[in-house]
Amino acid sequence: MCKFCRKHAKEHGKWYLNPEGYTEELFYKLNLLDRILGRKPKKVRDAYKSADAAWYPLDISKQLELVDLASKPVLGKLVRMIGNHIAIKSHSGQVVPTEDALKIVDLSHDHAVYPCMCKRLFKGQDEYKCLNFAPITDITRHTPRHWKEKRLSPEEAKAWLQDFSDKGYVHAVFWWCDMPQAICICNCDNKYCYASRPKNWYDITNVYRRAEYVAEVDPDECISCGKCQERCQFGAISYDSNGRAQVDPRICFGCGQCRGVCEQNALKLVDRNTHTIAKKIW
Amino acid sequence: MVKFQFDPTKCILPYDAKELRPTKCLKCLEVCPGSLLMFRPLKEKDENGAPKFFEIHMLFKAYSKKYCPDCFKCVEICPEQAIKIII
Numbered sequence: 001m002c003k004f005c006r007k008h009a010k011e012h013g014k015w016y017l018n019p020e021g022y023t024e025e026l027f028y029k030l031n032l033l034d035r036i037l038g039r040k041p042k043k044v045r046d047a048y049k050s051a052d053a054a055w056y057p058l059d060i061s062k063q064l065e066l067v068d069l070a071s072k073p074v075l076g077k078l079v080r081m082i083g084n085h086i087a088i089k090s091h092s093g094q095v096v097p098t099e100d101a102l103k104i105v106d107l108s109h110d111h112a113v114y115p116c117m118c119k120r121l122f123k124g125q126d127e128y129k130c131l132n133f134a135p136i137t138d139i140t141r142h143t144p145r146h147w148k149e150k151r152l153s154p155e156e157a158k159a160w161l162q163d164f165s166d167k168g169y170v171h172a173v174f175w176w177c178d179m180p181q182a183i184c185i186c187n188c189d190n191k192y193c194y195a196s197r198p199k200n201w202y203d204i205t206n207v208y209r210r211a212e213y214v215a216e217v218d219p220d221e222c223i224s225c226g227k228c229q230e231r232c233q234f235g236a237i238s239y240d241s242n243g244r245a246q247v248d249p250r251i252c253f254g255c256g257q258c259r260g261v262c263e264q265n266a267l268k269l270v271d272r273n274t275h276t277i278a279k280k281i282w
Numbered sequence: 283m284v285k286f287q288f289d290p291t292k293c294i295l296p297y298d299a300k301e302l303r304p305t306k307c308l309k310c311l312e313v314c315p316g317s318l319l320m321f322r323p324l325k326e327k328d329e330n331g332a333p334k335f336f337e338i339h340m341l342f343k344a345y346s347k348k349y350c351p352d353c354f355k356c357v358e359i360c361p362e363q364a365i366k367i368i369i
């Protein structure tokens with residue numbers, strides 16, 4: 001069990017499967033609104049009027065610029081330490097396989113999809129990839145220039161997640177403010193993602209944590225078709241001397257997206273926490 | 283580290299109030315193989331408090347060394363010659 005699950009999962013196994021993480025009580029206890037607005041709101045409802053979901057995230061470049069410091073030889077270690085600490089207390093995420101993402105839809109309510117901020121800022125394209133839920137969706141509904149959003153029923157949200165899974169996007173559950181308040185499931189395309197890049201390029205682990213799982217191949221079932229390697233966004237799959245696929249547990253994020261393309265069902269996810277190598281790598 | 287220079291007098295990116303972001307051009311973002319370029323708001327605001335104009339900015343500069351030296355695609359595609367990359 002990862003350190004977050006030990007602290008927050010209770011009897012639910014994983015921190016993001018604990019229903020408490022989806023309650024309004026926790027949301028306000030963690031003072032999310034104060035942080036969004038940068039001040040103490042007198043009344044929560046007043047705060048809705050001035051929170052501006054449309055523009056708030058636009059100028060995040062200043063924070064993102066700081067991650068470059070993590071590449072410095074000596075200072076880098078300290079920056080990573082601070083970055084990891086801030087990540088827990090702000091907006092960061094963990095990769096989840098589709099089956100867990102679907103469970104999160106059941107735990108949350110008031111679903112809406114927004115354009116992915118990463119693709120918006122780094123590609124100039126609005127692709128509806130971020131599935132948000134209450135109380136974030138409640139806030140955006142009340143803002144003056146409310147965010148471009150599409151409301152979804154739970155069934156639609158599940159179909160929509162499945163669709164992203166079919167396309168090979170990586171699901172990740174994001175908290176905002178503090179653990180274990182979950183606010184959205186992103187469907188990530190690593191090329192544009194400004195959470196996975198600080199993790200992959202600068203090794204700031206908590207910004208985009210690996211899933212509680214890791215993939216394994218059954219070499220007897222593999223017919224060397226190469227589809228899983230093409231699908232893996234993290235470059236975790238190579239081939240052994242017999243041409244059979246093999247997953248590098250030091251690289252695999254446990255997203256499970258490789259499974260969807262394997263017609264032989266040769267790939268499965270196993271628990272990262274009990275895997276000899278992967279259990280130390282988040 | 284690679285130096286990225288953007289000239290806001292050559293590339294003017296107004297705010298599109300319908301899309302809540304700039305929608306003009308952005309070809310440089312499209313071609314960058316490392317997705318290192320982004321748009322970000324300039325200081326000037328309109329009467330509603332929205333940013334009036336945007337600029338193109340390079341992020342993850344430590345990674346520009348890996349991508350930029352053999353690339354220059356943003357410089358080539360920019361119709362306004364607004365970008366300079368100094369290695």
Ligand code: SF4
Binds near residue numbers: 214237
């Ligand atoms: S090998 Fe790991 S990281 Fe790659 S697609 Fe499969 S589960 Fe995801």
Ligand code: SF4
Binds near residue numbers: 229
């Ligand atoms: S998709 Fe399945 S059969 Fe094809 S290479 Fe990967 S593990 Fe082997």
Ligand code: SF4
Binds near residue numbers: 293294307309359360
């Ligand atoms: S390609 Fe040139 S003109 Fe177009 S957005 Fe980029 S910098 Fe501006």
Ligand code: SF4
Binds near residue numbers: 317319340350
């Ligand atoms: S030179 Fe190439 S890699 Fe560097 S910013 Fe321009 S398009 Fe991106």
